[in-house]
Amino acid sequence: NAGVTQTPKFQVLKTGQSMTLQCAQDMNHNSMYWYRQDPGMGLRLIYYSASEGTTDKGEVPNGYNVSRLNKREFSLRLESAAPSQTSVYFCASSEPYNSPLHFGNGTRLTVT
Amino acid sequence: KQEVTQIPAALSVPEGENLVLNCSFTDSAIYNLQWFRQDPGKGLTSLLLIQSSQREQTSGRLNASLDKSSGRSTLYIAASQPGDSATYLCAVSGGGSQGNLIFGKGTKLSVKP
Numbered sequence A: 001n002a003g004v005t006q007t008p009k010f011q012v013l014k015t016g017q018s019m020t021l022q023c024a025q026d027m028n029h030n031s032m033y034w035y036r037q038d039p040g041m042g043l044r045l046i047y048y049s050a051s052e053g054t055t056d057k058g059e060v061p062n063g064y065n066v067s068r069l070n071k072r073e074f075s076l077r078l079e080s081a082a083p084s085q086t087s088v089y090f091c092a093s094s095e096p097y098n099s100p101l102h103f104g105n106g107t108r109l110t111v112t
Numbered sequence B: 001k002q003e004v005t006q007i008p009a010a011l012s013v014p015e016g017e018n019l020v021l022n023c024s025f026t027d028s029a030i031y032n033l034q035w036f037r038q039d040p041g042k043g044l045t046s047l048l049l050i051q052s053s054q055r056e057q058t059s060g061r062l063n064a065s066l067d068k069s070s071g072r073s074t075l076y077i078a079a080s081q082p083g084d085s086a087t088y089l090c091a092v093s094g095g096g097s098q099g100n101l102i103f104g105k106g107t108k109l110s111v112k113p
Helices: none
Strands: A004-007 A010-013 A019-025 A031-038 A042-049 A064-068 A074-078 A087-094 A107-111 B004-007 B010-014 B019-025 B032-038 B044-051 B056-059 B062-067 B072-077 B086-093 B101-103 B107-112
Touching (some): A004 A087, A010 A019, A019 A031, A019 A087, A042 A064, A042 A074, A042 B086, B004 B086, B010 B019, B019 B086, B019 B107, B032 B062, B044 B056, B044 B062, B072 B086
Antiparallel strands (some): A004 A019, A019 A074, A031 A042, A031 A087, A064 A074, A087 A107, B032 B044, B032 B086, B056 B062, B062 B072, B086 B101
8 A cells, every 4th residue: 555645755946936746645534634844843734635625724824725636636836936945745644533644755845 | 822842852772771752732622642753754654643532542562641631641662672763753633623733843762772
């Protein structure tokens, strides 16, 4: 089982460029999440989708948009990248209630 | 606002030692608490989830306890091994989506052979 798959693994962008981070899960989970991890800040929730067709803002949504394409896929888009968005981005999935989160291996994004 | 603190930030122990990692949170109104392990350059792996109505969970050499009233959780690792070396993260879910986790900054554990 692949679990949660994120692409790409690494990306370098120039300020102002756009890109989409892809995430897919094969565990038939209803809920999916995007987190960012920064040194000294820990992991913070960007957006989540409790079920197919719904999305909600997390703690740090500014500068990002998301799409829950279907039950398997949840993408994160940076419309105009800024150096402050340099981070490691993690996608995760779970069942809605009292279930552990399953994380992908992350996308390391650098914005210059 | 919920805050999660993990002490110590780093810990180095000899192989075979039993150890305790600590996690504290400021708001006791949590839905559940999860412990994760993160290896360098990798994602997080769920170790244990304790529901708010539970006091502890066990998996192999790991035991996690939860005391909501005092806002504390501990992760006990028995007979530590070099393969246990990793960063251990604690996270609490405060409701809404249970994936809306508030994470501590982690404890980096090094187990020396």
